[in-house]
Amino acid sequence: MKKYLLIFISLLLACVLLFSSCVVEFVEEIPDEQTDNQEENSDENQEENTLTVVDNQPHVATERYGIAWYEGDEYALVNDNVPFFTNADKTTEVFELYADKDTLGRCGVAYANICEALMPTEERGNISSVKPTGWVQNSYSVIKSGSLYNRSHLIAFQLAGENANTANLITGTRYMNEAMIPFENMVADYVKETHHHVLYRVTPVFTDNNLLADGVLMEALSVEDDDICFCVFCYNVQPGIYLEYLTGNNCLASETPTGGDSSADTTDTQDGETVSYVLNTSSKKAHLPSCSSATSMADSNRLDYVGTQENFLAVYGAYSPCGVCKPYQKP
Amino acid sequence: MKLFLTADDKNGLGFNRRRQSRDANIIADMLSVIGGEKLYLSAYSASLFGEAENLEITENPLQNAPKDAFCFVEAQNVSLDGVEILYLYRFGRSYPSDVKLPPLTGMEKVQTREFAGSSHDKITLEVYRR
Incomplete structure (x- = not known):
């Protein structure tokens, strides 16, 4: 079965390569490094900068999935919220696959059959040594946690127990990280309660040679029943901050010549909510x-x-x- | 009507026409609350109750349950009109949601009770009366 899964993933990646020029290859993950978690912050590389807005903004994700670019919601539904798995993909075999990084050092698809056997049994380790592509860390007062970027797990630690697996960590804004967590919680709690399996795939999407991802496509489908089913794209944006996706560099949106347009401000509550x-x-x-x-x-x-x-x-x-x-x- | 709901930290009730989460200890607590009375619920929700007795399965429990009956609905918009007592179980976690708890206008919280979940660290039951 694993052989068929690898063939399927390879075909999927071939499609990805046509659009993004990524050169990736699946390998079994090798968890050599023991370190920290999805919400790890770092204050290194503190710097003040004012960027010139250049034409490096994300577009592959919107073209590939037929969604609008970020308009205030943390995520967009893709394919009517139905993941791109097929019934033939459903299996109770345990697997965990991470793509090799491409020539620019960017992560590819992470795909696993989430089940209790994969879930962590130990505390999270330190992952502060990992520097994913686009890692230009800065802190801003407009961000609750201060730091702009997290080392974002593609497959969350709570799901597969991966610490410093560099094929599973990308530079994600705090905003994107927080958008991913509810979906991760939903899968984790379902597996803990039912002891079932969930096909779970997270695909980072990069435009052209950008080092900072547009965002991630999150897909999940429960194997034994129909309880878990979603397909969403989480935007790698941070309201109030201009992101240069080519490099990961960043500044306050108000400091860009145009006032910034890579993200928009949101309000905490809406009328009547x-x-x-x-x-x-x-x-x-x-x-x-x-x-x-x-x-x-x-x-x-x-x-x-x-x-x-x-x-x-x-x-x-x-x-x-x-x-x-x-x-x-x-x- | 006496209505049971489950919600996450952001007052979500469901996502993509499915429940956000489940917990066996919530089901056990519901059965304890209703005692020997009937519980009106959909077949989707009934699957959580195993071989429990006193289940009245109907595809539209909010409309079909008698005025004073217990009712449990999941993953759908609800109107609290006609609800005299609301039993709101909180999972204590954040999940995605596209169905939200409506404003509890005219209802007063009369009880809060916490207990360990089967897979959730802490379930909080809030009881509201009109």
Whole structure:
């Protein structure tokens, strides 16, 4: 079966090469390096820079998948949210495949049959030694975590336990990383609960010779039932930051001659959208339910709010948003 | 109606016409809450309950359940009109979603209870009454 899988992937890659000039070849992954995780940040290469906007912006992803370029949503549905697997691909055989990097050092497709046998049994290691293509790290005050880039796992650590496998790490914005996590969570929790298998493929897409990916195509399909099924493209953008995809260099969008056009600002909440906050009636702070301050809050101080942002501000306008989880911008 | 829902950290209820997640301990808790009463749900949701008794399978449980019955729906838009008690189980994780929990206008939270999930670290049950 593995032989057929390799043949299929090779054919898929041949199609990819026609569009992007990538020269990649699948090999079994060799996990020699033990290091850290998807959310690893680094402050090296701090620098102030103002870039000249050049014609290096991503376009292959939009052409290949028939989607618009980033317009404010973290991801776009591809192929009506149906992955490009076939029923013949469905197997319970355990496999984990990573493409060789191309001549520019860029990662290719990562493909695995996610199951409990692949999931990590040890804590994540340090991956700060890895420098994927396009790694020009900078920190910005407009980014909650500060650092612009993460070493983004194609197949998340929580799914396959890969640490510093350089064929599985690309330069991804914090924004793209956070967009990928909910999909990864969905697959991980499904496998843990059902002990089933999920065909899972992540394809980084590069335009021309760019060192920074346009984004990643994420595909997943559960083998034993129909519970997991998605096909989405996550944009490698960062609102408020101009990215030079050719090199990975970056600057505040407002510092570019055109004011930047590689990404757009987003708002935390939309009109009428239901939000959930945990309020500390003592400190008068509002937190997201997942914030550590919320989970450790004494019941005597805790007040839960579920409703619209407008109603929240009307009733609890005296509360301040937590500076750590930043549930919303203070009006 | 007494309605059971499951949601993620962003008030998502479903994605791509499918549930976001599942947890056997949520199912066990639901069965404990309903006691011996009937639970109205779709065949899709019923598959989570194994051989449990008292299941009333209907493809449109929100419309077909009697006024005071227990009802469980997944991965679909819901109206809370006519819902007197809402049992909202939170997975404590973020998942993709294209179906969201509607505003809980006119409902008051009367209970919060936490318990360990089968595959989730912590499930939080929030109970709202109109």
